[in-house]
Amino acid sequence: MTAAPTGSAGTRLARSPMAVAGGFLLVLVVLASALAPLLTESDPLKPSFGRRLAAPWGLGGSAAHVLGTDNLGRDILARLLYGGRLSLVLAASAVLIAALVGVLLGLLAGSAGGRVDALVMRVADVQLAFPVIMLAIAIVAVVGTNPLALVGVLALSGWVLYARTIRAGVLAIRGLEYVEAATTLGASDLRVIFRHILPNVVAPILVIGSSQFATMVLLESGLSFLGLGIQAPRPSWGLMLAEGRDYLSNAWWLATAPGLMISLVVLGANLLGDGLRDLVDPSLR
Amino acid sequence: MRAYVLHRLWQSALTLLGVSVFVFVILRVLPGDPAKMLLPEGAPQSAVEELNRQLGLREPLIVQYGIFLRGVFAGDFGQSFQYRAPALRVVVERLPATIQLALAAMALTVALGVSIGIAAAVRRGTCCDYAGTALAVLGQSLPNFWLGIMLILLFGVALRWLPTSGFAGWRHLILPAVTLAAFPVALVARLTRSSMLEILSREYIRTGRAKGLTERAVVLRHALRNAAIPVLTVIGLQIGTLLGGAVITESVFAWPGMGKLVVDAIFFRDFPVVQTVLILSATAFVVLNLAVDLLYTVIDPRIRYS
Numbered sequence: 313m314t315a316a317p318t319g320s321a322g323t324r325l326a327r328s329p330m331a332v333a334g335g336f337l338l339v340l341v342v343l344a345s346a347l348a349p350l351l352t353e354s355d356p357l358k359p360s361f362g363r364r365l366a367a368p369w370g371l372g373g374s375a376a377h378v379l380g381t382d383n384l385g386r387d388i389l390a391r392l393l394y395g396g397r398l399s400l401v402l403a404a405s406a407v408l409i410a411a412l413v414g415v416l417l418g419l420l421a422g423s424a425g426g427r428v429d430a431l432v433m434r435v436a437d438v439q440l441a442f443p444v445i446m447l448a449i450a451i452v453a454v455v456g457t458n459p460l461a462l463v464g465v466l467a468l469s470g471w472v473l474y475a476r477t478i479r480a481g482v483l484a485i486r487g488l489e490y491v492e493a494a495t496t497l498g499a500s501d502l503r504v505i506f507r508h509i510l511p512n513v514v515a516p517i518l519v520i521g522s523s524q525f526a527t528m529v530l531l532e533s534g535l536s537f538l539g540l541g542i543q544a545p546r547p548s549w550g551l552m553l554a555e556g557r558d559y560l561s562n563a564w565w566l567a568t569a570p571g572l573m574i575s576l577v578v579l580g581a582n583l584l585g586d587g588l589r590d591l592v593d594p595s596l597r
Numbered sequence: 598m599r600a601y602v603l604h605r606l607w608q609s610a611l612t613l614l615g616v617s618v619f620v621f622v623i624l625r626v627l628p629g630d631p632a633k634m635l636l637p638e639g640a641p642q643s644a645v646e647e648l649n650r651q652l653g654l655r656e657p658l659i660v661q662y663g664i665f666l667r668g669v670f671a672g673d674f675g676q677s678f679q680y681r682a683p684a685l686r687v688v689v690e691r692l693p694a695t696i697q698l699a700l701a702a703m704a705l706t707v708a709l710g711v712s713i714g715i716a717a718a719v720r721r722g723t724c725c726d727y728a729g730t731a732l733a734v735l736g737q738s739l740p741n742f743w744l745g746i747m748l749i750l751l752f753g754v755a756l757r758w759l760p761t762s763g764f765a766g767w768r769h770l771i772l773p774a775v776t777l778a779a780f781p782v783a784l785v786a787r788l789t790r791s792s793m794l795e796i797l798s799r800e801y802i803r804t805g806r807a808k809g810l811t812e813r814a815v816v817l818r819h820a821l822r823n824a825a826i827p828v829l830t831v832i833g834l835q836i837g838t839l840l841g842g843a844v845i846t847e848s849v850f851a852w853p854g855m856g857k858l859v860v861d862a863i864f865f866r867d868f869p870v871v872q873t874v875l876i877l878s879a880t881a882f883v884v885l886n887l888a889v890d891l892l893y894t895v896i897d898p899r900i901r902y903s
Contacts, residue, residue, distance in 0.1 A: 437612045438612055440837070442837075443837045443840045443841030443844070443878055444837075444841055445844050446875055447623075447875070449859060449860065449871070453868075454623060454628050530740050534740065534845055538845065539864070553743060560746070560754050561754050567747075570743075578739075582737055
């Protein structure tokens, strides 16, 4: 694809079946979580000891619990639907905060140059030196596992990508004639940055953001899996997986279902990110 | 060349210094009362006072940091109270298991990732290409803790072919290594594919074919060597992914490495061990990436210094 993409955003998007499929998957999961109370009548938290480890419907179970029940007799479908809520909100907030911080720092580093630039980039190097999950584990261990702390940890792990990309974009654009023209015409630095530079480096932010949403969901469910994220009895995919691990030999659906949900979300976000990248930069195909 | 090496050395040293500041801030400044955190729960007040004095916790932060840094350089990372031994020794004892796992995963990454990538690029647009790409997208989307559990379910519980936990011989290594490698294999396969595609469209490749080189020689000798450069950087960066992934993989398979150690340490509030693992893994990342960067200049004569 060598021709420059033309037409409205909608028609361009339609040219990337990958992005459409990914977006569709994401919307589906988000809707399912948001509409959980309409989709199931079961309570995700209420144990029912008479119905522990019931098999899914069609595998010996009843239609009352389509995906079966867990070790405390709670309906797995309800837990899956409600469990998505917190995970998805946490991941989305983390992506937004990381993007905001990263874009601002990237703009700052790229426009200010000199020592400020060097400092921001060194901090980014330091950040990248830690395996994200280890850093998250250490911070969560110190500040606790409340959802706010989780968002903070996830955001902290994500800002570097934006900062580096934006900085590179600013450096590439800063010397261009139209920017110089704006400066000559008396536009302030801030105006040049936000009016003339930022709009031109916005596309990669969308690409990074949607791929990063996948990473954030993985990271959050990984932490919850280890017992360092969302805490019981709140339903969370990672936590459900960890609980299901003890019942692999007699109730395999406990661990299988939440993993499928995580994979669907991550697959959707990855496809969307890849599709958007192809649209933004066709040369990477 | 020398200037470049010196510059990279200096940069790496700065990064390591930053790493120490970061760890210091997280484990000494963020918690209000680090002495209490660094001691087992229910430690007597006299022990808290003693540690306060020893760590200089009544001194200004910068002095505390100096004491912290001096300890790190002397290899003194504090005492693990879970194991009642120096934290560094506790962590180093677990290193071989993690290194073994990481090396096995790395071998899989290079062997599988690069071959899938080449096969897909050479047969671009065929079902071979699509299958490889689909596999790679899938590999990047399956959470490794779930993949691990599904492998246990299939090969351990259902088929009973492979052991699913512990550390005794190479059969125990198979499932954890595959689990840990899935993500980097997928990443390297996709990158190798796009890198190869770019190189295969170059003029000198056409020249090579025109002068009658076998396809094998064109692909392996002329294309791969040039396509390997971006792949090599990413493989270098995967050291972080492997160390991080090891935390979860080791927990899933009860593999007695550094990753399982650090997770257990959190639950025992064994912060000297957490601190040691953080510093060691960040150092490993910085040093190995420095090595990759310097290796570049050997592989690619075009890169000298910038």
